[in-house]
Structure formats: C-alpha cells, structure tokens
Amino acid sequence: MSKHLWQTLGLGAIAGFRSMTAPALLSSNLLSTTPQALAGSPLRLLQKPLVAHGLKLLAASEMAGDKLPQMPDRIAPAGLAGRAAMGALVGATLYKINRDQPVTGALLGGLAAVAATYGSYYLRQQATKSSGWPSAVVGGLEDALTMAMGLALAKGTNAGQPQRRQWVL
Template identity: 35%
Template structure:
C-alpha cells in the first residue's frame, strides 16, 4: 500500500513516529455480516420476532410477535419448514437483513439476500434443534418452544445491543 502502509491478513499496519498502528482494512465487514445473518436467522424461528427486536418501540410488532409465540404452542399449527412457512420467514429475514444492513452502513440488497438465506437456514436449524431437545430431555413440545423463544429473544438482544459485536 502507499505511504508506508502494509497489509497482512486484512489488517493495515502504518508506521508512525510512535510505532505501528493497526487498523482493520474492511471495517469489521465480517462481523457486520455475522450480525445481519444472526438477527435474520431469528426470523426462521419466529417470523415476527426478528422485526420486533429490530424495532423494539413498535407495539404492533411486539404484539404480533407475542401472538405468534402463543399460536406456535397450539396443536395443528403447520411446521415452519413447510413451503408457506419458509416463504414468510424468508421475506421477514430479507426485510430484517436489509434494515440491519442499512443501520451498519452496508448494502441493503446484500443484507436482504443474507437475511433471506439466514432465515431459511434458521428455520431448519431451530426446527430440528427443538425436536431433538424435546426428545433428549422428554420436555413437552410447548415447553421446548418456550425455551426456543427465550433463546431467540436473548440472541437477538445480544446481537443488536452489544457494542462488542
């Protein structure tokens, strides 16, 4: 690079009078993408939870997320990995990804693509994890769903509010 700056493994090192200053070249790009994917993956578990976490001041989204959390525990509700469930989750993930991406000064289109993919992946991961958790522990499905809900809320809160991420 120019002006006495060199790069090694994505870190710029610049010689100054006081020594060498290290600066990330891509501005935490990998971390931003991980946060976008992580928050969007929550939409794979609960369609309305990810947007509710992104906009915590919205009473409508909070009520929708609470309603979905309740309805999920009722018998006869379709599986999230059925086509209709995946479509709604991928749309929610795309919107969530675009919003989080924009807040992190990244491309909204890239965030939407990452978000849709992460929501679909999250739907499968959380579906099978919940089934396995219930089978291993003998926990009834509604209780396993409640554990899943708490885990998703905690994950989203950490990803959206932790300055270290």
Template identity: 40%
Template sequence: MINTYFRAFSLGVVAGMRSMMAPALLSRKLVRTIPTKQPSKPIHYLALPTTSMVLTTLAGSEIIGDKVPSTPNRTAPPVFGARVVSGATCGAFLSQVEGGEVAAGAAAGGLGAAVGTVAFFQLRMWLTRGLGIPDPVVALAEDALAISLGWQVVNSIEPDVQTA
C-alpha cells in the first residue's frame, strides 16, 4: 500500500507543477484500464473518453497559459488551493483504483501538490532570477518534467479491478 500513497504524492507533485496535467494523465490511463459501460462511481466518469479529452484540452491550455506574463502566480491563494484540490482529487482516485484508502490517497496527493507548487515555484524563480535563464525556457522544461513524471506515475498504477 505504501507504493500507492507514494504514487498519489508523486501525482500530487505533478498537479503542483501543472494543475490540469495530473487529472488529464490519470484520466487517459483510466480510459484504457477501467470498463465504464454503466458508470456507477465517480471514478467511472473520470475513465470516460469524453472526460479524458476535455481534461487533456484543459491541460494543453494550461501549458499555453503558463507562458502568458499576466498569468497569476501559482502560490497566490486561489491558484495554490486549486492545485492542492487537483492533487488531492487525483490522489484519492489513484488510491481508489489501487484498492487503497481514499482519504490517505487524498492526503498524500494534496501534500504532494503543496510541495510541488512551492518547490517548483522556488526553483523557477532561482533559475530565472538567480541564473538568468529565460523564463520561457524554464517553463518548457517544467512542462516536459510534469509530463514525464506524470506519465511514469500513471503507467505504474496497478489497478485493483474489483474496487474500481
């Protein structure tokens, strides 16, 4: 079970980097692994192809929006809160899919999102202001890292077909 919560924490870190990336990647994974002929649980709706397409579009829009100078700071209270909620939700769903405790998965995902938000904000500030690396370059590197980490996390999910 500890691996489940580590994956939930890691997916939360991805949500801290890009709030829509974690749910988009999780949904894409669930579309391929959970049968949804008769959706009866919230997790089943996340596993619908339409949901996956919408979340993927939102994640792509967030990647573009992150490059706009007027985009709010990720540590501003409403934005920070949205990232924590995204991480907690993804952690809860991931935990449910693997047969773990939903509350523990939510806590791990929310904590991961909080850590990811602050850590990657500070790293980005240090790279741009401290080392003088252009912000768009750092932002693109962060996008690549979020996609790579998220992809690895969701592809390591071990679904418990009986609980999903």
C-alpha cells in the first residue's frame, strides 16, 4: 500500500480527534516543501505561510475551547461534518501531491475522520469515567496524544512530499 494512503488515514484520524490539527500540521509541513502537483489547484493555498499560521492558531484555539463545559459533543452533526471536511481536505491534498485521485483521498480522509471522531468520543468518555479525573484533564492528555501522533505522521513520514514514481518494465 502507498505511503500517502497511510498518511491520509492517519491524518484523517487526527482530524477526528481535533479537526484543525491535521490541516495545520500538513500546511506547516508544506511550507518547507513545494510540491508542483498543487500548482493551479485551490489546495495550493495550504502552502501559503498566512494559511499555515492561521491554521495553527485555529488548532490551538480548538484545543483550548474543547475544555469548556458549554462546547457541544464532537459527534454533534456540525462538529462531525467539520471533522469529516478537514479529514477530506488533508486526504485530497496528499493524494493530489502524489498525483493520485484527490476524490479518493478526500473520501478516505473523511471516513477516517468520522471513525476516529466516534472512537475518540467514546474513549474520552470512558477514560473520564474510569479515571475519575475531570474531563478537561483527560482532554489535555488527548491533546498531547493528538499532537504526538500528528507530528509523527506529518513530520516523521514527510507528509506533503510526493512519493517517487517507480517504473515497471
């Protein structure tokens, strides 16, 4: 299986945990690479410094806001749709960079985000209940896990850099 498939599934899942973290990490990574496959595509905006920094600010705001008691559940329709959209954005971008079908990447990234949204929602509920810790503390641990996984996926695997084409004779 291709590297960008695994990156798409992984960063799509990160979008399920925290919607803005996956595009923020990918966009930040794209500042150091300039894949020509994004030229002429609306996805090229992720390569802009202003967009990358704005996404980082949104990701930090989301992490802080998640701890507030009045925030709706992540599985509420609006939150779920946003997470699916961010997973789709990351997937489409990774597939476009690798000269693959962006629609396929969008579908895979969106599905991974939805699955991870439900999984992380129930996991956090269970962790809060069984540990006896406040939800905000468990949410902080979730943030740390999300960042560690996201950085490993985005930086450790060079997300945003196209795979080399292998020629088969």
